[in-house]
Every structure is written in C-alpha cells, then in structure tokens.
Amino acid sequence: MILITGATGTLGDGVITHLLEKGxxxxxxxxxxxxxxxxxxxxxKGVQVRFGNYDDYGSLENAFxxxxxxxxxxASEIPxxxxxxxxxxxxxxxxxxxxxxxTSFARKNESETSPIWSIAESHLATEKWLKESGINHxxxxxxxxxxxxxxFVGDKVLETGTIYLPAGEGKVSTALRDEFAEAIATILLAPKQEKTVYDFTNVEAYDYExxxxxxxxxxxxxxxxHSPTLQAYSDILKEAGVPAEVIGIFGGFAAAQAQGELDTVSHDLEKLLGRKPTSLKDYLAQVYGG
Incomplete structure (x- = not known):
C-alpha cells in the first residue's frame, strides 16, 4: 500500500495520476x-481515501x-x-x-545565515528525524x-519590460512540478530503494538575464x-500591498538564488524520467507565447 499525503495538492494529485498511468x-x-x-x-480516480491532519497525531497513526x-x-503551513x-x-x-x-529542498547553506532559513529549519529537522527513526527512507x-x-518574473513584465528581482547573477536549476510528480511515482513503484537521496533539478541552471x-x-x-537591493525590493512589494509573509518568502528565495543556493545541477531527475526535463525556455514559450 502506498499512501500520499497532501493528496489534494498539485504535487500529490500529480503523483497519484502518474502512479495510475504507470499501472x-x-x-x-x-x-x-x-x-x-x-x-x-x-x-x-478510484483510489482509497483516508482522513488525517498533520496537527492531529492520532489521525495520522490511524491513517498510516x-x-x-x-x-x-x-507541509505548507511554515510556522x-x-x-x-x-x-x-x-x-x-x-x-x-x-x-x-x-520532499525536502535543495540547498548549500544549512546554517541560520541562509536567506531561506525559515523554510530550511523544518526540512533539516525532518531529515534528522527520519535518519534517527530507523525507517528506510x-x-x-x-x-x-x-x-x-x-x-518571480512578475505578472506585469510585458507591461513594464523589466524583471525586478534581487537575485543578482545567481542561477536556479528549476524543473516542472509535474515532472517531479512523475519521477516520484517512479520511485514509489521501484522494487528497491537503493538510493536514499535524489537531487531534483534540471540538467542546466538559468539566471535572470x-x-x-x-x-x-x-x-x-x-x-x-534589474537586480535591486533586497530592501528596495521589499519596499516596492509592501507599497503594492503584498502581505509581509509573501514578501519574506519571495525575497528570501531571491536572495538565496543570488547567493547560489539553488545553482545545483543533477541528472537524477533526467534518469528517473528517461528523458531530459523540460527546458525553461520551452516552458516560458508556453506561458508567454500566446
């Protein structure tokens, strides 16, 4: 039996779809x-449904x-x-x-100096708990x-003609969520789990230029x-009425990209998919080519 948490979210639903497609x-x-x-x-879809809440330990034990x-x-509720x-x-x-x-996260800096420490902290703790649990993972x-x-590019980029983001010259090796889902389905159906860590990235990294x-x-x-200072970027978003939590996440990820945190290239995803992941240029053509 395979149980998928977050099954109604985009990633979880995608994994279930690919599991069914794979037989x-x-x-x-x-x-x-x-x-x-x-x-x-x-x-x-015809799959089983169980009820559970990450905040309710008893519901999880019953569901598992x-x-x-x-x-x-x-979980999506970071606090x-x-x-x-x-x-x-x-x-x-x-x-x-x-x-x-x-599902953890790509990183190089595992200290509190990381611009995305608010996100990193729980991931690092969870990896530690998994290792200490004795459960194969x-x-x-x-x-x-x-x-x-x-x-990150901004919904008004075609009006302003400018990408305004404090990502410096940093690169990001980004890949489609649905291709993550497809690769995860392959892992879940594999008869053996010999590799304990996969780097889910594209086969190349991209900067905002x-x-x-x-x-x-x-x-x-x-x-x-244009790459402004993080403060200037935050001030612009605040003036536009963007919630502080959203500013913190976008600003943190932009700063992380500027520091090279997401500039990690691996062929793990390519091997699991059996093909190269969709390139960023091809994806952007789908978004902006209409």
Whole structure:
C-alpha cells in the first residue's frame, strides 16, 4: 500500500495520476485528506481515501496503519511545520511504515545565515528525524518549481519590460512540478530503494538575464533584468500591498538564488524520467507565447 499525503495538492494529485498511468492498482493507492469535502476528485480516480491532519497525531497513526510506503509531502503551513513534521515521522514509525519518501529542498547553506532559513529549519529537522527513526527512507532535495518562475518574473513584465528581482547573477536549476510528480511515482513503484537521496533539478541552471532574453525572444518585446537591493525590493512589494509573509518568502528565495543556493545541477531527475526535463525556455514559450 502506498499512501500520499497532501493528496489534494498539485504535487500529490500529480503523483497519484502518474502512479495510475504507470499501472499501479487503484486499490493499492491511498490519498490522505483533511476533510471529506476535498475527497471527491480522489474518489473519482478510484483510489482509497483516508482522513488525517498533520496537527492531529492520532489521525495520522490511524491513517498510516497497514501502509508500506509513505510519500510525505512537506507541509505548507511554515510556522507550524516543525511540530507537524515531527507528528508525521513518529506516527509513521508507530504504525509500522516500511519506507518514507520525503520532499525536502535543495540547498548549500544549512546554517541560520541562509536567506531561506525559515523554510530550511523544518526540512533539516525532518531529515534528522527520519535518519534517527530507523525507517528506510528516500530524501528528495527539490529545487524550485519551474511553475513558480513567472511569479518571480512578475505578472506585469510585458507591461513594464523589466524583471525586478534581487537575485543578482545567481542561477536556479528549476524543473516542472509535474515532472517531479512523475519521477516520484517512479520511485514509489521501484522494487528497491537503493538510493536514499535524489537531487531534483534540471540538467542546466538559468539566471535572470537569460530568462529576460528568453521572454524577449518569445514575445518580441525587449525585456531587461534589474537586480535591486533586497530592501528596495521589499519596499516596492509592501507599497503594492503584498502581505509581509509573501514578501519574506519571495525575497528570501531571491536572495538565496543570488547567493547560489539553488545553482545545483543533477541528472537524477533526467534518469528517473528517461528523458531530459523540460527546458525553461520551452516552458516560458508556453506561458508567454500566446
């Protein structure tokens, strides 16, 4: 039995779709949801549904009963993630889960000096708990989803002609979330879990000068890239009414890119997919080529 947490989210739903496409039996797949009102799409797929909440330890232990492999998708509520993740690992151990596949993050700096420490802290703690648990596990060091790049570029880029982001000359080896999902499905169905860590990246890294050039070529409009200070960037977003939490996340990831935190290239994703991941230029053509 394979249980997918966060089954109604984009990544979890994508994993289930790819599992079914790869021939997994519907009755062997379980989607974990927090409420019945979100379970409809999963039931339409024919997979099992169980209820559980990362904040409710008892619900997790019940949901994990009889599960062989657990896909543990990291929680989205960053302020509560430490306690939530600790609940998941403890519940999985007590329920007798044999293997956990965990969606962690790409990084180079594992100290509090990291611009994305608020995100890093819970991931690093969870990896430590997994190692200490004695449960066989696979850690996925996910780079930034390519799907998020238009958000960093800005929704008014074609109007302003400028990408305004404090990412300096830093590069990011970004890949599509759905290709992450496809690769994860392959891992979940593998008869052996010999490799404990996968670097989920593209086969090349990109900086925002290149991204501006790609969008220029695709749209026929001149797009330039300007890297302000982090403070200036934050002030602009604040004036625009962007919530402080969102500013912190976008600013942190931009600063992390500037420092080379996400400039890590691996062929792990390519090998699992059996092809090269979608290039950023091809993806941007889909977004801006209309």
């Amino acid at each position: 997994a039996k519907k009755e062997d797949i379980i989607g974990l949801v927090r409420s019945d009102e979100k379970a409809g799409p999963l039931r339409d 009963n009889g599960v062989d492999t657990l896909l543990f998708i990291s 509560n993630r430490l306690s939530q993740h600790e609940n998941v690992v403890k519940a999985a151990k007590n329920a007798g889960v044999a293997h956990i596949v965990y 696979t850690i996925l060091k996910n780079n930034l989803y390519m799907d998020f790049i238009p958000g 290149e991204i501006a050039s790609y969008i220029s070529d695709i749209t026929g409009r001149e797009i330039t890239y």
